[in-house]
Amino acid sequence: MTTPLPASGASAGLLFDARFRLGIARAAGLSIPRQVATILLIAFLTYSAIRVGLHASKDMLGDWGVYYRAGIAMREHRPIYTLEEGPMLTFKNAPIIAVAAETLSMVPVTAARILFLASDFIVLAALMAMVSRLAAYVPVSKWVPAWIALVSLVLVLPYLMLQLYTGQTTVIFLGFTVLAFYLAVHDRPWAAGAALAIAICLKVVPLCFVPYLLFTPRPRQALASLLLSLAALLALPALSVGWDSNATLIAQWPAHLRDTEIPSQAWRLQNQSMFAEMARTLSSTGYHINVVSWDIHSVRFAWLGLSILSAAVLYAFVYKTRQNPWARATHLALLIIYMTIFNPLAWRYNYLALAVPYVVVLTALCHSPRDRLTWVLLASAVVLTFTPYHAQIYGARLAGAMMLMAAVIRSFQRASRLRDAGDLLVPRVSDTSRSAC
Template sequence: MSQRRVAGLWSVFGIAAVVSAVLVWLRPAGQRLSDLHIYYGAAEAVREGRPLYDYVAENGGPFTYPPFAVLLFRPLTLLPETALQVAWLALTCAAVVALAVAVGRGLSASRLAVAAIACGLLVSAPVQSNLRFGQVSIFIVLLALVDAMGLVPRRYRGVLVGLAAAIKLTPLLFVVYFLVTGRWKDAARALGAFAAAAALGALVLPGDSLRYWTGTMLQTSRIGDLASLGNQSVQGMLMRAGLSAAALPLVWAVLIAAVCAAALWRARTLDAHGERVRAAVLVGCATVAASPVSWTHHQVWTVLAAMLLVAAEGAWRRAAGAVLLVVMTLSLGVVLRGLSPYTGWQFLLENARSLGVVAVCLAGFGGAVVTVRRRAWTRPAVAVAAGLVVLALTPLPAGADPTFKAYTAADLANPRYFYYTPAGARLGLPVDFQVRREKTKTRVNGVVADGVAALRWSSAPGGAARTVPLLTSAAGARAFSFRSASLAHGRLDALAPDGTVVATFTSFTPGA
């Protein structure tokens, strides 16, 4: 019966892998494995002698990794890109299996549990994102995990972490983990492998290497909008919370220092008790929280943490792991969007993955190896729960609206953003608009009368209001369009040329 169950689960995995790959393949050619296309195009650019960091793919994506990474991608250009896409999907699914086997070995889990881990990983949002974009992130996680767990021969331990860091810098935190756990030789080998890879990149691509290490590596804005909901790092959450640009670096540095210190301290304790798989995953979660950019495909570590919580002893830990698995599989901001009009609630849902990974870093795996009295956790747990309730029910300042965007002249031709029709217009008003509600946002689009010089939007009381630009449409009307997470507490002010408010709107009915 057990063998049948194992075979059945692996069959489920195989079916899910095929379905996932087919869904990726059915995407438009320009959107299919778009990150892999960037790797491929950047490698071709280097082969042709063009500057690596001047390369921009058709979708606007630049190459953002160190020069050593493109050396690894160059052999891939020997294959036609279509063949590479098929191979990459297969390799990504194989990496999922390898991760499940590694975690299962660390837990001394049964074959049935390993198959279940593989299935859970595959359907999670981070792994699906790796498949959809053709990302390298899952391979970085695999290299760091098997090395930190000590699954490679002793004399090579640390090398895989160093190579992973040479492709993407965040695994360097594992070097600190090696040091705090007394694995001095592993740390030295990791740093040596990292330095050797960087030196190889500098030898083959000296100009690109100089450019990367002296400036490009710090230009995180090249990667995209760091305040977007896809970036579930601590910095991304702080930016969505409306923290000012002046205060952001200091607040972020203090929080990250605390999160990483807590994670490393708990990882050290776990390692001392022989729990290397949990220790490695905990450090991996710290890299997700600490990195300025943690897109969905980077968050495989958080899924592994959720599974380890489910596998831990104690109903509370298992329940927390189950909740975290749901968070890492579903987009709660979409699923629960219609349950509350509060912007605080929406903010909480849309930052659930950020909050979840921080909670894992701070709490470890629920005190599994830290001896405390059972009731010692009661008061902090109640305080945290109460804080989350307050946050969920409190209108956030205007600057904290996580989805606000005002559209510009470049968007005028897009009917999704500019859909206003004059039929049924409220004649005589300084501003006439229509509202459309979507799954994760609400759009407002309209026109203004001649006496209106500017529009000002506040998504909630307090904080700085947002300016909504006025644009001249093809028909000659002055139009505007913006989106917001919620209009429940919003206020739209129309201003005269002298700055006085000529009209205020606080009622927004979808479909009006």
């Protein structure tokens, strides 16, 4: 027969057990947010894979199908630049992209669609990691950049979801563009030129990053790498289709881009570019915001002049701050915004690129949280970006991007003044404590 413990002993044992369990609970509680985030991420990835897998056949009629069909056409030595599906849903990239899609088209449609989605997630994670490293002025807790990146993606979530489920290449070309910038400022010019060449083959708009190579540690090597890589990427399809056929494809590419121009795209509400807003305002369109009635060619020349002037101002700022290592993230953010709004066709999914400047601004605010003007500009950018659909006729999304550009410049100026004054104070963060950001 077991002798029962005295009441005092039983109370002491229960108290010790309770304290032990409480200590375990507190220790486990520190990682609960991370566990919840991991579970939510896995659930989101699983849901996305199931969704795109079930709709893979239907997506063949959309953006995703353009690349898959181009890969099949390349394998079967059929024309890739055609208007069979109309001027919208047709292949418009460099021939080398069709060669890459050729490998993907060997996989069944459902599996290929899931693989394409997986590549989006991988590139997106790498993209946000690179931007976070460029944006961190001083070392902070390793989890702070992760949460900043997450918040930045939430702020562009509608565009991210649209990109992921339509199967566009926005994430991939944006990833290679940021990779080129990251490699260039880290003195790896040959790899930087190659990465930028791939981005240009995916979308022509990363050409606006080419002048930045002049401000990197070894500009000649970077420019030489870009030119050699572009030549190699244009020549590579010859190994698959032959030199004569490849020369024909290279000649057809710019001609096909001209043939697929749709004048009405210049003033559609979905197009939130600087060119679209100028077309809606300065030409005779169906909207009631026309200031003057220019023809579309005059609008195009005005837009071209404004884009050149804006690029000159932007690169003058880059030249002035080129010796400041803190300015690298600011340069990237401004170039990304410029590339987005001066793209003649800035559809909703193109605004996914604004996640990059959001990371830069939020990181700066972590280091200088009392900067009220930057908070106001950031809030204005978010509100304008998510205005109702019909308000977009007045360029609300475009205005939001410009407010974000102002926030980037303001946060850089604020951080520079604090650094020069020696007042850039960041709370000490240990590996086990929480950040004060």
